Amino acid sequence: MVISFKSLCAAALTSIVLIAPAGVEASKCSCVRPTIRREWRTLSVEKRLAYIDAVKCLMNKAPETSTNDLPGVRSRYDDFVGTHIVQADFAHFVGKFYPYHRLYLHSWEKALNTCGWKDGLPYWDWNRDYGTDEDFFNSPLFDEVAGMGGNGAWVPGNITHPEPGFPINAPWDMPDRTGGGCIQTGPFANLTSSFGPHDNVAYNPEPECVRRDFSPQSFRDITGPDHVKAAMEQVDYGWFGMVTEPSIHAGGHLGVGGLYGHMADKWASPADPIFxxxxxxxxxxxxxxxxxxxxxxxxDISGPIINFDYANDFGGNITLDDTIYVGETVRLETTIREVMHIQRGPLCYEYDELY
Structure with missing residues (x-):
């Protein structure tokens, strides 16, 4: 089943006589009361715990996806991990990277709403944990009670001699890595994933644990204030995407995922709630x-249709009218044009602070 992004506005207009949804103006379906997305550590402990509860709720909720489309799907949370796996090769190192993930986060935020979370999706400002190894390890994001929990247990090995049974997720060696095993502490300790490693969506009767492999120096090498500043100085979207996807974006993934962790897995990274x-x-x-x-x-949109084809040797650039979607059996579909502004159409949110 395909749900048009524009139809969400139409549905809101149809129901407007009964109740006006927050953020929707009846005459234009425009954004009048945007939800506010706030940095994780600025939330009260009560709010942080409520968000964690909503994530766990999705992990225990029935999926919308058929096993014909994702054989290993077990939960509503799996719907999101699975669709990311299926689309990873078409949504990374291409022009649609940012629009696709904006739609993806919107769909995730709406799913959280069904589990009692009515606020905006929290975010992790990397600049606040950038200074030292200690700053990284002591981030409120990794709090064992009101956070995502901490590192994985230590697993030996490197990219050329990995520990048997532990798939390599990083694109290069991580000499600063500190973990690699199952999440040890916090609300997601010993969490398992129905999917992965990599692009595997088959049914697994014995799901593997979600792993973390904190790598703070690798995080600092490509993430932080200087890299954010460089991103903000890019003159057009093409350069912005080409510069930031392997830097500030990759840094968060590799800082948490390291060599063995799920966050470093291009396909199955949403298995870790830090994603x-x-x-x-x-x-x-x-x-x-x-x-x-x-x-x-x-x-302003551009960038290659084909992965890494920044010189357009094998294909052209994306356009505002190209289609993006989230979901497999139940698919939310729209054009890139519809997600270019975060306060138009069904999108209706703002950030508490910007870079």
Whole structure:
């Protein structure tokens, strides 16, 4: 089943006589009361625990996806991990990277709403944990009670001699890695994933644990204030995407995922709940860049159709009218044009602060 993004506005207008949804104006389906997305550590402990409960709720909720489409699907949370796996090769190192993930986060945020979370998706501002190894390890994001929990248990090995049974997820060696095993502490300790490693969506009667492999120096090498500043200085979307996807975006993934961790897995990274807060900040970075010249940048899109084809040797660039979607059996579909502004159409949110 395909759900048109525009139909969400139509549905809101149909029901407007009964109740006006927050953020929707009846006459235009425009954004009048945007939800606010806030940095994780600025939330009260009560709010952080409520968000964690909503994530766990999705992990225990029945999936919308058929096993014909994703044989290993077990939960509503799996719906999101599975669709990311299926689309990873078409949504990374291409022009649609940012629009696709903006739609993806919107769909995730709406799913959280069904589990009692009515606020905006929290985000992880990497700059606040950038300074030292100690700053990274002591981040409130990794709090064992009101956070995502900590590192994985230590697993030996490197990229050329990995520990048997532990798939390599990083694109290069991580000499600063500190973990690699199952999440040891916090609300997601010993969490398992129905999917992975990599592009595997088959049914697994014995799901593997979600792993973390904190690598703070690798995080600092490609993430932090200087890299964010460089991102904000890019003159157009093509350069912005080409510069940021392997830097500030990759840094959050590799800083948490290291060599063995799920966050370093291009396909199955959403299996780790940190993914959503990291990508919340990825979207925040794009919006921060857009806001520096919104009149033009709300229509500025480019980048290759084919992975890494920045010279257009094998295909052209994407356009505003190209289609993106989230979901497999139940598919939310729209054009890139519809997600270029975060306060138009069904999108209706703002960030508490921008870069």
């Amino acid at each position: 959503w807060l990291h990508h919340g900040n990825v979207d925040r970075a794009w919006w921060s860049w857009q806001k520096r010249g919104l009149k033009n940048r709300v229509n």
